[in-house]
Amino acid sequence: MKPRIGIITYGDDPHGFLIKKKIEEQHGAWCCLIPCDELALRGKLTWSTQSGEPALLPTVDGQTVDVKTLDALWYRRMSPKQILPDGADATYHQHINATVERVVEGILVNEFQGRWVSHPVATRLAENKLVQLRAAARAGLRIPATLVSQDPAGIRSFCSQHPGAIIKPVATPRGVELARTAEVSQELLDSDDVLALTPAIYQECIPGERHLRISVVGERCDAALIEAKDLDWRFDLNVPFRPYPLDASFEQGLHRTLRELRLVMGIFDVKLTDEDEPVFLEVNSQGQFLFIEGLCGIPLADQFAAFLVDQAVQPVSPRPSVDMW
Amino acid sequence: MKLIPAVFFQKKVNGVEAAAKSPERLELFESELREVVGGALRAAGAAGAVVRAEGGCGCPTTYSGSQGWLDLASADD
Numbered sequence: 001m002k003p004r005i006g007i008i009t010y011g012d013d014p015h016g017f018l019i020k021k022k023i024e025e026q027h028g029a030w031c032c033l034i035p036c037d038e039l040a041l042r043g044k045l046t047w048s049t050q051s052g053e054p055a056l057l058p059t060v061d062g063q064t065v066d067v068k069t070l071d072a073l074w075y076r077r078m079s080p081k082q083i084l085p086d087g088a089d090a091t092y093h094q095h096i097n098a099t100v101e102r103v104v105e106g107i108l109v110n111e112f113q114g115r116w117v118s119h120p121v122a123t124r125l126a127e128n129k130l131v132q133l134r135a136a137a138r139a140g141l142r143i144p145a146t147l148v149s150q151d152p153a154g155i156r157s158f159c160s161q162h163p164g165a166i167i168k169p170v171a172t173p174r175g176v177e178l179a180r181t182a183e184v185s186q187e188l189l190d191s192d193d194v195l196a197l198t199p200a201i202y203q204e205c206i207p208g209e210r211h212l213r214i215s216v217v218g219e220r221c222d223a224a225l226i227e228a229k230d231l232d233w234r235f236d237l238n239v240p241f242r243p244y245p246l247d248a249s250f251e252q253g254l255h256r257t258l259r260e261l262r263l264v265m266g267i268f269d270v271k272l273t274d275e276d277e278p279v280f281l282e283v284n285s286q287g288q289f290l291f292i293e294g295l296c297g298i299p300l301a302d303q304f305a306a307f308l309v310d311q312a313v314q315p316v317s318p319r320p321s322v323d324m325w
Numbered sequence: 326m327k328l329i330p331a332v333f334f335q336k337k338v339n340g341v342e343a344a345a346k347s348p349e350r351l352e353l354f355e356s357e358l359r360e361v362v363g364g365a366l367r368a369a370g371a372a373g374a375v376v377r378a379e380g381g382c383g384c385p386t387t388y389s390g391s392q393g394w395l396d397l398a399s400a401d402d
Contacts, residue, residue: 014358014361014362018358185338197328237345291351294350295348
């Protein structure tokens, strides 16, 4: 019987479409896309306490899939915002968003019996930068000295101890204004009201111009070296990208970090010091990776499709209970 | 002026930086991706399953709140 794989993501996510195509064409497996932002629009969400009832979710091709029949599920995105059907009163948009999100989460956690990539609870927790920094440290990786605070005196003290300290957001919700990583200015340090409004991440600046974007999927680690002067290289990709071999002990640290976070994949951002020491900056539990393939040719999409198929044919691990977290 | 979070205050201090053009090889890769998505959506459309507005290429006109096809700068990605 063909392995059956589900991908839950936005209805127009190119990552999802490409991986589905590769799963079908290269492995002959069955794959469906569940459009997480079109669930209110497409309808058909149903769950029941009665045993034997299918647990149906809509798919992008207009069908439904019983999640009980899936062997693996790539939990790539869950939308906080639903596209509303014509005629829906936008006053109730937040109600609809929250309701759909809870129902889908409940259906998946209750009824999906296969292997998660990765579990929703682990995914959500791992998005917390405070949690992931501590996990990386426990895993033996070097992390930058970090303060997360809205206390002006504490922030000034930290920045005086770490000249050139940087500031970056604790969280960046999708669809809102972006703020890039930047050096903390004196003007900011002089603005008590601004510092006190909300916490931010203040961090030791790791000097150097060599960044690593590392895709860790199952047992594989694939790193790209990015040579960029900018602290935040994401906004100008016209810089050298090339594959970069990793030290085996560092790879083990990356795997340990994922295990700490109960993730089966993660996209790491790391900076290399001038002495070649890798310093963990953050891990994205469902980070973007296709652009790395486009920029330096590492066949990440092929590898990821093969990984999902492999997950689908593996024995199912014990279901995590809520108290695991 | 209303108070704004420190990360956006720092962004204002640093001033607006012009968006860099995407590298040519990435543009090419993206166009191939668009073909994959567009083809899939056209197939779904033929089956009557597409539920959102499309641009001329058969691709969706929005990206579900993301910043672009590769979504790199969006959210915590």
